[in-house]
Amino acid sequence: MKKLALILSLFLVVLVLPAVAQEYEIDETQIYRSPLKKFLNNFSFTVTTGYGKTNYSHKLEGFYLIQSATKQYIADNNGQPLGTEFDVYSDWFNNTLLAETIVQIDSFNVPFQPLINPVNNPLLKSDLDVFNADSLGLGFSGKGTSIPIALSFRYNYQKFRIGLGYMFEYHLVKPFAPTEGTEPLGIRNYTPNFKSALYKRYWAELGYRFYDFWDYSFAAELQIGKFNPGGNFNSGIIQRGMYYNLGISIEKNLSEYFRIILKPSYDLKNYKIGIPGLDKVISHKQPTFFLQIGISITLPEIPRSPIKSDHVQLKHVISDPATGRYMEVRGQPIYKRQNPKVGENHRKLWRYKNRNKKKINPY
Numbered sequence: 001m002k003k004l005a006l007i008l009s010l011f012l013v014v015l016v017l018p019a020v021a022q023e024y025e026i027d028e029t030q031i032y033r034s035p036l037k038k039f040l041n042n043f044s045f046t047v048t049t050g051y052g053k054t055n056y057s058h059k060l061e062g063f064y065l066i067q068s069a070t071k072q073y074i075a076d077n078n079g080q081p082l083g084t085e086f087d088v089y090s091d092w093f094n095n096t097l098l099a100e101t102i103v104q105i106d107s108f109n110v111p112f113q114p115l116i117n118p119v120n121n122p123l124l125k126s127d128l129d130v131f132n133a134d135s136l137g138l139g140f141s142g143k144g145t146s147i148p149i150a151l152s153f154r155y156n157y158q159k160f161r162i163g164l165g166y167m168f169e170y171h172l173v174k175p176f177a178p179t180e181g182t183e184p185l186g187i188r189n190y191t192p193n194f195k196s197a198l199y200k201r202y203w204a205e206l207g208y209r210f211y212d213f214w215d216y217s218f219a220a221e222l223q224i225g226k227f228n229p230g231g232n233f234n235s236g237i238i239q240r241g242m243y244y245n246l247g248i249s250i251e252k253n254l255s256e257y258f259r260i261i262l263k264p265s266y267d268l269k270n271y272k273i274g275i276p277g278l279d280k281v282i283s284h285k286q287p288t289f290f291l292q293i294g295i296s297i298t299l300p301e302i303p304r305s306p307i308k309s310d311h312v313q314l315k316h317v318i319s320d321p322a323t324g325r326y327m328e329v330r331g332q333p334i335y336k337r338q339n340p341k342v343g344e345n346h347r348k349l350w351r352y353k354n355r356n357k358k359k360i361n362p363y
Helices: 002-024 035-040
Strands: 043-059 063-067 072-076 085-090 097-105 121-124 129-132 139-157 160-173 196-213 216-228 238-240 243-253 258-268 270-274 281-285 288-298 316-319 326-329
Touching: 043 160, 043 258, 139 196, 139 288, 160 216, 196 243, 216 258, 243 288
Parallel strands: 097 121
Antiparallel strands: 043 139, 043 281, 043 288, 063 072, 063 129, 072 085, 085 097, 139 160, 160 196, 196 216, 216 243, 238 270, 243 258, 258 288, 270 281, 316 326
């Protein structure tokens, strides 16, 4: 009898339990997932700020540098010495202007006349220092510093990313020093006619996530865009092309939706500024190094669990308390550090953390 009872028990287990299990098995087609959220999950947006340093440099090829006691100008160098009357230009960094026409007079015949009239202004020959920039290889270089704030929006496909971005940067410009070797000649620093500016830039971005290590990701990103230096620069006489920025995005993945970013990058840009009345330009280089920090958020494809007590760290299926339908949810906020494949918030147990000062063992 005991053997018969055992056989009947095994028979019931084999036949009945699969039927019971099948009754509670959830069909994948029964789980509701929003198609809109699934589509939006391919997009991320990033906000960063940081520090930028720009190196400015230019050469005065084809010009003379004219220096008085208080001012600096440039004049056309057509291969001939300056005559007794010539035009000089100021602000050749950002807004070249015809400053005045200088007439050099002999100090033995005519008394000194100060700078009063901006046109046909007499000067003693001894009041001007004239430097041939071609023979000296004369140019100027200086520094600028920036505080950038950038916002970008991108589409992610596997390890590739493509997007658009916008940045504005509060920029400070310092005086430019003359080329090395010209200091003994008494050439002073060149000071632009503004100290601060608001630069803007717009770009398209292409990136590739080339390496993942635990919860870190590394991505190479290329930006190609337009640079707008603002109202301090005369756009009517400036020729400016595209700029290029190459950077490495180092991303700390707190979750699959939220990450902290540290991004060093370097961009190449330059422009040419025209000289009114002359068929000449001055080329300016202004490469910039940026170090930015910020956050990047990917839009979740599933909602947070409506059950307040639900803190399950893995994605899971629940029955919606409001509608009764099955839905896939997450039990953690997007910024919560977690491993989406394992569901562990931390690799170190609470009992070993510094915050657990009393060393309480909750296990």
